[in-house]
Amino acid sequence: MTLPPLREVIARHGLSASKALGQNFLLDEQLLDRIARIPGPLAGERAYEVGPGPGGLTRALLRAGADVTAVERDRRCLSALAELDAAFPGKLEVIEGDALEIDEATRVPGAHVVANLPYNVGTALLVRWLGDKDWSPWWRSLTLMFQQEVAERIVAQPGTGAYGRLAVLAQWRSTARLAMKVHRSAFVPPPKVMSAVVHIVPAEQPEGVSPARLEQVTAAAFGQRRKMLRQSLKSVPGALGALESLDIDPERRAETLSVAEFVSIARELGV
Ligand code: SAM
DSSP: OOOOOHHHHHHHTTOOOOTTTTOOEEOOHHHHHHHHHTTOOOTTOEEEEEOOTTSHHHHHHHHTTOEEEEEESOGGGHHHHHHHHHHSTTSEEEEESOGGGOOHHHHSTTEEEEEEOOHHHHHHHHHHHHSOSSSSOSEEEEEEEEEHHHHHHHHOOTTSTTOSHHHHHHHSSEEEEEEEEEOGGGEESOOSSOEEEEEEEEOSSOOOOOHHHHHHHHHHHHHTTTSBHHHHTTTSTTHHHHHHHTTOOTTSBGGGSOHHHHHHHHHHHOO
16 A cells, blocks of 8 residues: 655645654654564554654554554644545544543553653653553553663663663563664654663563552662662661561662562562
């Protein structure tokens, strides 16, 4: 199926990029097809795209055979997306609205999430999706574009400067990997920094710990990351006792603890 070039779609529908909506569009269809392949084969699967804009990634997902549900805030994009709906009848559902207000577990259960989002919205959604107390999650996989610096914090390993709350949140019951780096020049207009796509899948045997408890421990530990745990975890009732019973040296610093060690402290503290 031949679709008009994305540049033409943008010009015809007057989709000048809005800074306020964090719009940096991807127009290279080969690059978009590569991103759409990251979740694995999508034929017959549901994809949930957040922020389709003029529909570049949406086309790639449709080409891959997915049934796509897409939520977009910018009304101006709806006519361009309607053309895609006509080209792939019955395969695209567009919701006009704010992704932060969607009840995904009801609207798109079992979906592969794919998104190129503004940084602040992407991080807010990621934290919500990973921090859900219901697990298994409603999503099957997350394929999300971030600023490269944020992507590196998501996949960071202990002992590195990038390792912190986001890494523990992303890795304690999921597997997170940096799937692809994307040069700033691939976007129109180009953002100031480089980007990267992160791919996250739920772990097969998730740890049974309260996310709120884990968050309490990592917030305290990384809130004072240069301090020893003896000092940084003082504010968390029971944490110093937990270190002792787990035989974790209180003179260590937060960034030396593995994700499993954080989980064991949280488990020791209980719900
Ligand atoms: N997916 C397109 C692409 O890759 O070319 C557009 C990417 S652009 C970085 C982000 C898109 O997300 C824009 O179309 C913007 O209007 C939309 N957006 C921003 N905030 C949103 C929100 N809260 N809910 C839904 N869409 C949002």
